[in-house]
Amino acid sequence: MARPYDFKTLEAKWQRIWEERRAFRVTEDPAKPKYYCLEMYPYPSGKIHMGHVRNYSIGDVVARYFWMRGYNVLHPMGWDSFGLPAENAAIEHGVHPATWTTENIAYMRKQLKQMGLSYDWDREITSSDPDYYHWNQWLFLKMYEKGLAYKKPAFVNWCEVCQTVLANEQVEGGQCWRDESEVIQKELDQWFFKITAYADELLDGLDRLSGWPERVKTMQRNWIGKSVGAEVEFPLVGGLGPITIFTTRQDTLYGATFMVLAPEHPLALQLGQGSPEVQAFVERMRVEDRIVRTAPETEKEGVFTGAYAINPLTEEHIPIWVANFVLLEYGTGAIMAVPAHDQRDFEFATRYGLPIRVVIQPEEQALTVEDLEKAYEGEGVMVNSSSFSGLPSAPGREAVVLYLEEKRIGKRAVNYRLRDWGISRQRYWGTPIPIILCERCGTVPVPYADLPVLLPQDVEITMKGGSPLTRLESFVNVPCPTCQGPARRETDTMDTFVDSSWYFLRFCSPQARDQALEKPKVAYWMPVDQYIGGIEHAVLHLLYARFFTKVIRDLALISHDEPFENLLTQGMVCKETSRCPQHGYRFPYEVDAQGHCTECGQPVEVGRTEKMSKSRRNVVDPDDLLSRYGADTARLFSLFAAPPEKDLEWxxxxxxxxxxxxxxxxxxxxxxxxxxxxxxxxxxxxxxxxxxxxxxxxxxxxxxxxxxxxxxxxxxxxxxxxxxxxxxxxxxxxxxxxxxxxxxxxxxxxxxxxxxxxxxxxxxxxxxxxxxxxxxxxxxxxxxxxxxxxxxxQREELLVVVQVNGKLRSRISLPADAGEEDLRLAALQDSRVQTWLEGRQVKRVVVVPKKLVNIVTDQ
RNA sequence: GCCGAAGUGGCGGAACUGGUAGACGCGCAUGGUUCAGGACCAUGAGGGCGUGAGCCCGUGGGGGUUCGAGUCCCCCCUUCGGCACCA
Structure with a gap:
């Protein structure tokens, strides 16, 4: 009697054997080629979801394949375990974040083991563990010493729901990336990492990442947003100044007919001192929400300061305005306005009746101010530009910048859209920033010997705003390490993206007690040969990780420039949705066999296929899948249904x-x-x-x-x-x-x-x-x-296709060693082909060896 | 608006450098097995026309290059993703 396929017993048996034999434990072995296969470690939210099943199935095939190919394969797993949901659970259910996290990890680890993934579990790391975040703090201090971590008051993105600050990367269309609530702007003292110091290297490095998908590189390039241009000084009429502006279009300088300052620009109030109108405008802009203010739909508005600047090339006096559409953070917070060749300036000039002057002529048509309906932003030939007239835009830009440098009124300049990375979070469940604030000594780093600054466990987590750490006297009050006087600890914790920015390095020497990394081990394993994860991290995590890699390289701990040699961004797991007109999205069990809502009996509409999510009620629970079909089926299906980089329809x-x-x-x-x-x-x-x-x-x-x-x-x-x-x-x-x-x-x-x-x-x-x-x-x-x-x-018989005028007419079988001439003759003699050739003249015979013959006739 | 990716049977998807479109799976149909259902096994199938051999049409739409186009070039349509007052 045949035994049935008892996947439950069989899978448990092999999982036990792998575990007992520590089958996937690896150590450095110089005799073998190494292969580092890494999947993005998960946030321990409670249970794994189908996205994890897919991600880790892909990674496991890669790891096991290279293993069988004779590589020494490092395939680790860990937990991105700091973060807000743990605190929310504490607020909602009264469970301590540590307890909640530990329980979730235990459950999810069990699930991953049930999937039969080939991890070296001896290397498991947990980012909320002091053994790990100790080194976050250590890296922070190293960066502080190098001026790469600094504090400044800044407008920050503030989420009322999360009661915390968000990085620019965590704001999507004015909404919190996590809960989609509106983000407002608030001014706070914040810690930053100086990622902009590496902007150029982060940009240039992309060109060498041939193993990365083009779209991820494009997204990072856009995010960094490098603009090459010039800074130009505009003297003020009356001796004050000058005002420095940034432009990428110095070839349009002769067309600059006014200037605009950002409302926060220090000169704005100064220049408009006598004008209540300017005061009022600046004040209004200050309180207006900045996301609303800078939205493209918001109409451009501004006021004249009453002051004039001098266009350094035309020497004309041009009015200085203050307007909402100029941003203090970008460039110098001031612009020269060239209405004929910049749409924003054009709209502004039209609204307020400011002069417009054409200084670039496109090749195809002649522009005149009179019939200009919108700005011409393209390239062309410089006109009305004194001795520069006649130069095309590109050499014109070069000529103007040379002239400016010679006259010492301007210079080449580069600007980036990329801002420094704000890492302060006013939350509890994260890495404490290792800084002490002393009234006498100022900002004092915690001495290395005192690390780690442990996150206290005895806190009361409530709904109230701010971090519970600020209310914990035993944590906050601390003697100053320098003067021993009374001082206070920094109570902000680090953005959890700090944790994931270097965890792949820690996997190489996860148990190192007294150092972040063991250099020889890291040198052996790094870089990651294959990194696998979701596209949603195209900018956030993947940019930060690249930044950290360069910082750590500059600390001489590693010698490579890029962390991830090859990147695979897997597609989303999708499933069709069901909607009841009255009750909205329905789970499959909320729909009866006839397709009616179990609640109200109305017919349920089968909606489009969308990304699996609880809110759309189109999720499949991996636990159900594993218990009904087993791990091998779950893996096989998620690998078979679509190639990994494409969306998978469940x-x-x-x-x-x-x-x-x-x-x-x-x-x-x-x-x-x-x-x-x-x-x-x-x-x-x-x-x-x-x-x-x-x-x-x-x-x-x-x-x-x-x-x-x-x-x-x-x-x-x-x-x-x-x-x-x-x-x-x-x-x-x-x-x-x-x-x-x-x-x-x-x-x-x-x-x-x-x-x-x-x-x-x-x-x-x-x-x-x-x-x-x-x-x-x-x-x-x-x-x-x-x-x-x-x-x-090798086949001994070949099936050769015969076409007449490109249309398939016959197939003939020939010995594999048949030559071109054999093919030609056999095709022409074929009876089916003959009927097609009747009454026609053969003009040409195309022979593709071993494959095809195409006979071309005269009609 | 700008950038990127993708549109192939009833469905998910194959087709590497131009050379048999639709591998494989799902679903479907017919037959076998079975008391029956399920499971399993075998066979079939892009659409249309034809009794048949066979013919015509067919990879979002329109043009082009080529002996030959799902694949290359131009224009257009649709969907998805990213960015979006960045000077």
Missing amino acids: SDRGVEGAFRFLNRVYRLVDGWVEELRHPAPRISFAALTIGRPLCQKAHLAIKKVTEDIDRDFHFNTAIAALMELVNMLGLFELHGGPEEEAERRAVARFAVETLLILLAPFAPHLAEELWERLGHGRNIFEEPWPTYDVEAI
Whole structure:
């Protein structure tokens, strides 16, 4: 009686064996090539979701594949365990964040182990553990010493819901990236990391990241937003000044007919001193929400200060205005306005009746001020520009900047959209910033010997604003390390993106007690060969991690410039949604068999396919999946349904299909175990008769699976090749005439063993089990990855396509060694082709060796 | 508005450098097995026309290059993602 595919027992068995044997533990081995495979570590929110299942399935195939290819594979996992949800849980359920986090980690670790992932669990790290965040603080102090961490009052993005500050990167369209509530602006003393000091390197480094998706690099380039131009000084009429402006279009300088200052610009109030209008405007802008003010929909408005500046090239007196659309943070907070060639300036000039002057002529048409309906922002030839007239824009810019530098009234300048990274968070569950504020000594870093500054456990977490740390006297009050006088601790904690900016380095020496990194180990493993995670981190995490890598390199702890050699951004996991007109999104169990809402009986509309989320009620719980079908099915389906970088559409039937496939493999191999247990003598391919097609198929599968993994991890087509092999195995008769018996067994055994080895990275439990039942003593992933026999995949008969005038008309079979002339003749003689050639003249015959013949005729 | 990606059967998706469009899976149909259902096994299938051999059409739409285009070039449409007063 055949044993059923009992995935539960079988998967538990192999997970136990891997754990007992510490099968995936690795150490540095100079004799082997290394491979560092890393998936983005998760936030321990409670349970894993399908995005994790997909992410980690992809990573596990990569790790196991390279393992079998003979690499020394580092494949670690950890927990991004600081962060707001832990505090929210504390507020809602009265659980301490530490307890909540620890419990979640325990549950999720169990889930990951149930998936059979090949992690070296000895390297597990937890970012909320003092052993980890100690080194956040250490790195902070190192950066403080180098001036890369500093404090300044700043307008910050403030989320009322989270009661904290958000980095620019965490604000999406004026809303909090986490809860989508409106973000307001607030001025606070904040800690910053000087990421702008590395702006150029972060930008240039992208060019060398050939293993990164182009769109991620584009997003980072846009985010850094480098603009090359000039700073120009405009003297003030009456001797004050000058006002310095930044422009990328110094070729339009002769068209600058007024200037505009940001309302926060110190000169704004100064110049408008006598004008209540200016005072009122500046005051109004100060209180107006900055996100509203800088929204593109907001109309441009401003006031004249009453003061004039001198255009340094035309020497004209031009009025100075203050307006809402100029930002203090970008450039110098002041602009020269060229209404003819800048749309914003054009709109402003039109509204307030300011002069417009054309100084760039495009090639196609002639611009005149009279019929200018919008600014011409393109390139052209400089006109009305004194001796520069006649120069095209690009050399014109160069000529103007040279002139400005010569006259010492301007210079080349570069500006970035990128701002320094604000890392202060007014929250509890994060790394304490290791700073002490002393009235006498000012800002004093905590001495290295006193690290880590432990996050106190005995806090009261309530809904009230601000961090509970500020109310904890035992934490706040501390003697100043310099003068021993009374001082207070910094109560801000660090943005959790700090944790994830270097965790991949810590994985190389996770247990280092007295240092952040063990240099030789990091040197052996880094950089990460393959990093895998969601596209949502294209800018945030991936930019910060690159920044940290460069900082740590400059601390001489590592020697490489970029952390992630190859990046795979996996697509989202999506599923169709169901909506009731009255009750909104419905879970599948809230819809009856007839497609009606269980609540009100109205027909439910099957909505579009969207990213899985609880709010859309289209989620699938990995626990259900694992208990119904097992890990191998869950993995196989998420790998088979789509290539990894594309969105995956969840399909319950597709899961069934994956499960059926594994059942089929199981039945097939298990049914043959007795006959195949004892290895038959290997028969050379050339000597094969009845087993030839199957043997060839196995070799083709090796080729296809290997190439598909090597070429961008296209696991879906690799799995398809395995299915083809299984289909052929299913038709193969193990028993035939007595003289063939040996060959049949030998070929069947070869095909089955090949199948199991190729299947091992995808469905490791099943592969291990069947491998063992075939009589093998060691783990299947200790087997070398097979190579195919070039001889075996050669076909002896070729199917050649024959076209007449590009249309398929016949197929002919020819021996593989047929030459071009043979193909030509055979095609022309083919009876079906002949009927098409009747009454026509053959003009040309195109022959593609081994593939195709195209006969071109005169009509 | 700017930048990027993608549009292929009833569905998810194949087709590497131009050379048999639709591999593989799902769903569907027919048959086998079964008391029956499920499961399993086999076979079939892009659409249209034809009794048939076969013919015509077919990769979002329109043009082009080529002996030959899903693939290359130009224009357009749709969807998704990113950025968006950045001087």
